[in-house]
Amino acid sequence: MNTYTKSCIALMALLFLSSTPLAANELQLLQAKANTNDPVAQFVLGNHYFTGDKVTQNYKKARELWAKAAKQQHPDALCGLGIIYLEGKGVQKNVSKARTFFEAAAKLNQADAQCGLAQLYYAGNGVNKDVREAFRWFAASASQNNKDAMFMVGHMLLIGEGVTAQPEMAKMYLHLACQKGQKDACTALAQK
Numbered sequence: 001m002n003t004y005t006k007s008c009i010a011l012m013a014l015l016f017l018s019s020t021p022l023a024a025n026e027l028q029l030l031q032a033k034a035n036t037n038d039p040v041a042q043f044v045l046g047n048h049y050f051t052g053d054k055v056t057q058n059y060k061k062a063r064e065l066w067a068k069a070a071k072q073q074h075p076d077a078l079c080g081l082g083i084i085y086l087e088g089k090g091v092q093k094n095v096s097k098a099r100t101f102f103e104a105a106a107k108l109n110q111a112d113a114q115c116g117l118a119q120l121y122y123a124g125n126g127v128n129k130d131v132r133e134a135f136r137w138f139a140a141s142a143s144q145n146n147k148d149a150m151f152m153v154g155h156m157l158l159i160g161e162g163v164t165a166q167p168e169m170a171k172m173y174l175h176l177a178c179q180k181g182q183k184d185a186c187t188a189l190a191q192k
Contacts, residue, residue: 027055034065042069043077050080050089059090070101078105079113086116095126106137114141115149122152131162142173150177151185158188 030048033041046065049058063084069077082101085094099120105113118137121130135156141149154173157166177185 034068037068037072039069039072039074039077042066043074043080046077046080050084059084063090070104073104073108075105075108075110075113078102078108079110079116082113082116095120099126106140109140109144111141111144111146111149114138114144115146115152118149118152131156135162145180147177147180147182147185150174150180151182151188154185155188 030041030045034045042065046062046069047053048055049065050062051057063081066074066077066080066084070081078101082098082105083089084091084098085101086098087093099117102113102117102120106117114137118134118141119125120127121137122134123129135153138149138152138156142153150173154170154177156162156170157173158170159165171189174185174189178189
């Protein structure tokens with residue numbers, strides 16, 4: 001195991017396994033790691049600022065930290081920036097920027113970004129509506145167990161939207177999504 005991997009594991013253990021508030025020295029350690037241009041630390045610290053978990057919520061700090069990590073192609077940071085711009089969290093909404101970040105993260109196989117990009121294509125939000133492209137990205141995300149993407153794949157297969165209808169395959173995706181707690185999938189199954 002290389003030093004970088006050990007550092008990541010130690011950092012994740014420190015931050016995610018603790019249910020107590022982030023102690024000042026832990027926050028300082030995380031900030032110090034982020035200052036060394038460590039993309040994992042930048043993402044994790046940015047995530048704390050985005051959610052307000054263990055620190056005061058601050059979208060600007062989250063965006064700044066994620067931007068630094070994104071420059072190093074950190075897929076979760078790229079996806080986080082997509083969410084910031086899509087939802088207008090601390091910035092003016094900009095679907096074009098959101099799409100750019102989602103695309104970059106999706107190409108790095110980040111499941112939430114693949115689902116986000118698919119939703120843009122499905123709705124025609126900031127892009128030309130393209131249900132086939134939406135299905136392609138939903139399927140990629142669903143293959144990584146994203147419950148919302150599983151629901152959409154099931155839905156699209158059920159009604160033949162963007163793909164040939166395949167009711168049995170649709171039910172399988174809806175069942176998997178429902179098992180993961182996706183309520184719309186459970187509702188769809190109950191109606192069949």
